[in-house]
Amino acid sequence: MTDFAALLQPDRGQTAHELTPVTEKGFDDWLKAQPATVRTLAAAARFKAKPGELLIVPTGDSWSGAFGAAKKDGPWSLAAITAKLPEGTYRIAGDGPGAGAFGWLLSHHRFDRYLAKPDPIAQRILLTPDVAQVAETVALAEATALVRDLVDTPAADMGPAELAAAAEAVAKKHGADIRITRGDDLTTGYPMIAAVGRAAIRERAPRLVELEWGNPAHPRLAIVGKGIVFDSGGLDIKPPSAMLAMKKDMGGAAHAIALAGLVMGARLPVRLHLLIPIAENAIAGDAFRPGDILKSRKGLSVEIGNTDAEGRLVLGDALTRAGEDKPALILDFATLTGAARVALGPDLPGLFANDDALAADLLAASEAVSDPMWRLPLWGDYADMLKSTVADINNAGEGGFAGATTAALFLQRFVPEGTPWAHLDTFAWRPSPKPGRPKGGEALGLRAAFAMLKTRFAAG
Numbered sequence: 001m002t003d004f005a006a007l008l009q010p011d012r013g014q015t016a017h018e019l020t021p022v023t024e025k026g027f028d029d030w031l032k033a034q035p036a037t038v039r040t041l042a043a044a045a046r047f048k049a050k051p052g053e054l055l056i057v058p059t060g061d062s063w064s065g066a067f068g069a070a071k072k073d074g075p076w077s078l079a080a081i082t083a084k085l086p087e088g089t090y091r092i093a094g095d096g097p098g099a100g101a102f103g104w105l106l107s108h109h110r111f112d113r114y115l116a117k118p119d120p121i122a123q124r125i126l127l128t129p130d131v132a133q134v135a136e137t138v139a140l141a142e143a144t145a146l147v148r149d150l151v152d153t154p155a156a157d158m159g160p161a162e163l164a165a166a167a168e169a170v171a172k173k174h175g176a177d178i179r180i181t182r183g184d185d186l187t188t189g190y191p192m193i194a195a196v197g198r199a200a201i202r203e204r205a206p207r208l209v210e211l212e213w214g215n216p217a218h219p220r221l222a223i224v225g226k227g228i229v230f231d232s233g234g235l236d237i238k239p240p241s242a243m244l245a246m247k248k249d250m251g252g253a254a255h256a257i258a259l260a261g262l263v264m265g266a267r268l269p270v271r272l273h274l275l276i277p278i279a280e281n282a283i284a285g286d287a288f289r290p291g292d293i294l295k296s297r298k299g300l301s302v303e304i305g306n307t308d309a310e311g312r313l314v315l316g317d318a319l320t321r322a323g324e325d326k327p328a329l330i331l332d333f334a335t336l337t338g339a340a341r342v343a344l345g346p347d348l349p350g351l352f353a354n355d356d357a358l359a360a361d362l363l364a365a366s367e368a369v370s371d372p373m374w375r376l377p378l379w380g381d382y383a384d385m386l387k388s389t390v391a392d393i394n395n396a397g398e399g400g401f402a403g404a405t406t407a408a409l410f411l412q413r414f415v416p417e418g419t420p421w422a423h424l425d426t427f428a429w430r431p432s433p434k435p436g437r438p439k440g441g442e443a444l445g446l447r448a449a450f451a452m453l454k455t456r457f458a459a460g
Contacts, residue, residue, distance in 0.1 A: 001149075002121075004105045004141040008134050011096070011127035016089040017062065019081070021069035022049040030066075042066075052080030052435065070100075074370040075447075079103035079436030087122040096129045099370070103436040105141040111152040111440060139265050140450070143258040144443040150254040151428050151441025155230035155247040159204045160197070160278040163227050163250055167209045167257050167276055174264035176213035176272070183207070190277070190321070191295040192302065192313040197279030199234070199287035206279035208318065213264050213272045219329075219457065221263070221270040222322035225256025226311045226334035227278035234281050234307030235289055248441060249311070251428020252334035253278065255446050259333075262450045268457045275322055277314035281307070293391045297321060298414055303388040305396035311336050312407050313395060316414040323416035329358070329456070330421040331449060332411070339403025340376070340425040349373045349426035349445040352408035358420045365451035373424065373445050376404055383409050424449070 022030045027049040031039055038057055041047075047055040053068035065085075070077035078092070078100030097104060104126050112118035128134065150158065150166055164180055171178040183205035186194035190208055197206025209227075228249040232238060238246070253276045260274040288294065292304045294313065297320040302313065311334055322330050340350040351373045353359035359375055366373045385397035385406050393413060397406035408423050415421045430442040 001142070002105075002109045002145060004108070004138045004145075006125070007105055007108060007123065008101055008126050008128060008138055010131045010134060011091055011129045014089060014127060016091045016127055018064045018091055018093050020064070020066045020093040022066050023069050024049050024051075054081050054084045073098040073100060075099050076103040076370075076434070076436055079107050079434075082107035082124060083435065085122070085124050087124060089125040089127065091127040097126055101126060101128055101133060101137050102140060105137065106144060107436040109141075109145045109148065110438070111149055113153070136266075139262060140447055143262050143446060143450075146258045146261070147251070147254040147428070147443035147446060148441040150257070151248045151251050153247070155280075158247065158250065159229050160200075160207050160227075160280065161204070163229055163253060163276070163278050164207055164209050167211060167274065170257055170261045170264075171211045171213075174213060174261065176211050176264060179210045179212075181208045181210075190297055190317040192297070192317045193277045193279055195288045195292075195294050196228075196281055196310045196313050199282040199284035200280040201282075204229070204280050204282075206277075206314075208321070209274070209276040209278065210321075211260060211272070211274035213260075214270050216271050218269045218271045220273060220325055220327040221453070221457065222273045222275065222325075222327040222330045223256045223260055223263075224275045224277075224315060224318050224322055224330065224332035225253035226250070226315055226332075226336065227253035227276045228311055228314070229278060229280050231281045231308070231310065232283055234283060234310060235287055236307040237283065238308060245429060248429050249335050250278070251426065251441065252311075252332070252336070254428065254441070255333035255424075255426065255443060258443065258446055259331075259449055263453060266454065268453060270453075270457050273322060273325060273327065275318045277318040279310070279314055281310045296414070300393060300413065301391040303391035303394045305394045305398075309396040309407070312410045315411055319411060319414040323414070323419060326416075327419060330415060330419055331424075332422075333424050333426055333445065335428050336425045337404045337407045339407075341427055343376070343404060344374055346427045346429065346431050347372065347444065349424045350404050351375045351422065351424055352378045352405070353420075353422040354378060354412060354415065355420040355422075358422050361452045361456060362422060362448060365455065366445075366448035369447045369451045371445060371448040371451075373448060376408075378408055378412065379405055380409070382406055386410055
């Protein structure tokens with residue numbers, strides 16, 4: 001894991017290369033104020049202060065620099081220049097790095113576990129005058145890197161045991177209690193989790209991980225994450241092209257584990273209940289079938305319209321368990337539907353909520369920390385698409401319409417009425433790179449959710 005704490009330090013006047021942000025709009029005025037040598041260097045480098053451009057200016061035995069500032073301060077506003085800088089210590093002239101410190105840190109993170117000779121990463125230390133910024137920015141970078149690493153790990157090395165171990169590591173770090181229900185022990189209490197995972201080999205048997213932390217007198221917060229470690233589609237098998245990235249189908253669990261770590265690290269005054277239903281949707285002689293009718297922990301019978309709609313099944317049992325302890329809030333993350341990606345693309349998690357105030361809080365937090373999401377309708381009339389003639393509900397809507405909404409409506413059936421609940425249908429994946437954001441696993445909605453929880457459950 002990258003040592004982010006070493007890369008962001010309080011500014012106490014240390015020797016450092018100073019970097020001056022210059023806007024495109026203010027470039028001409030800035031240039032006129034520079035000595036002839038700097039104007040010549042800028043002309044030679046064709047520096048116009050476009051966002052991400054960098055100009056190096058020698059100063060005696062050292063050097064300083066100017067860079068094209070982003071149009072507005074945000075988490076990725078420094079990421080483009082970070083990769084261009086050599087190893088050293090830096091300060092940003094003016095007010096300091098602002099929100100861009102987050103992207104500065106993440107620009108140092110690589111998933112290189114499987115590379116024989118990883119490229120060395122220059123260590124660029126950033127100084128900040130905002131001492132209070134350091135701890136939380138480092139924590140957010142660590143949580144984001146954890147999501148990326150868990151998602152990027154191939155399914156052969158990120159099975160049910162390994163994903164459960166990731167939750168156990170977070171529990172141990174923060175002194176939380178953890179309970180794991182495995183294999184055949186799921187059959188009675190969590191029959192849908194058991195059914196989805198029963199075709200996997202015994203070493204990769206399904207499980208439900210539950211972590212609890214905090215004062216029982218505090219409001220109960222349930223965080224749930226879909227942990228399908230690989231999704232073949234089951235007997236409704238996916239085509240090869242759709243299976244290539246299915247190691248990421250545990251991305252919801254990765255978000256939930258990382259968020260739980262942030263909550264505990266910040267010592268929010270909550271009674272945290274983390275639930276990770278884990279299974280591999282494999283194919284074998286005992287795989288669950290289209291047309292099967294499954295029992296659920298809630299008591300509802302579920303007709304299987306499609307074995308590739310398995311994530312909502314494991315979440316259904318986990319949401320039921322979460323609701324049994326009367327939480328003040330339930331928040332779930334899941335790489336649930338392709339329909340959400342068709343509607344919103346890879347960068348925007350789809351937000352569904354049964355509570356307008358909760359949805360508003362999440363959207364406000366999303367805007368405040370530049371971690372975008374978009375609310376989609378939990379349109380009750382579409383529940384008819386999930387009707388079954390032989391069971392209480394079908395797990396897959398007919399006709400292919402409103403796939404993200406019908407999936408959310410399915411989940412809502414397992415949430416206690418009156419309990420505020422939000423569901424984030426997140427991609428957990430970046431299909432093409434951007435500065436500070438390589439192709440692969442990605443945390444989408446994590447920072448917004450944490451910002452919302454900090455506001456909602458403020459200490460004191």
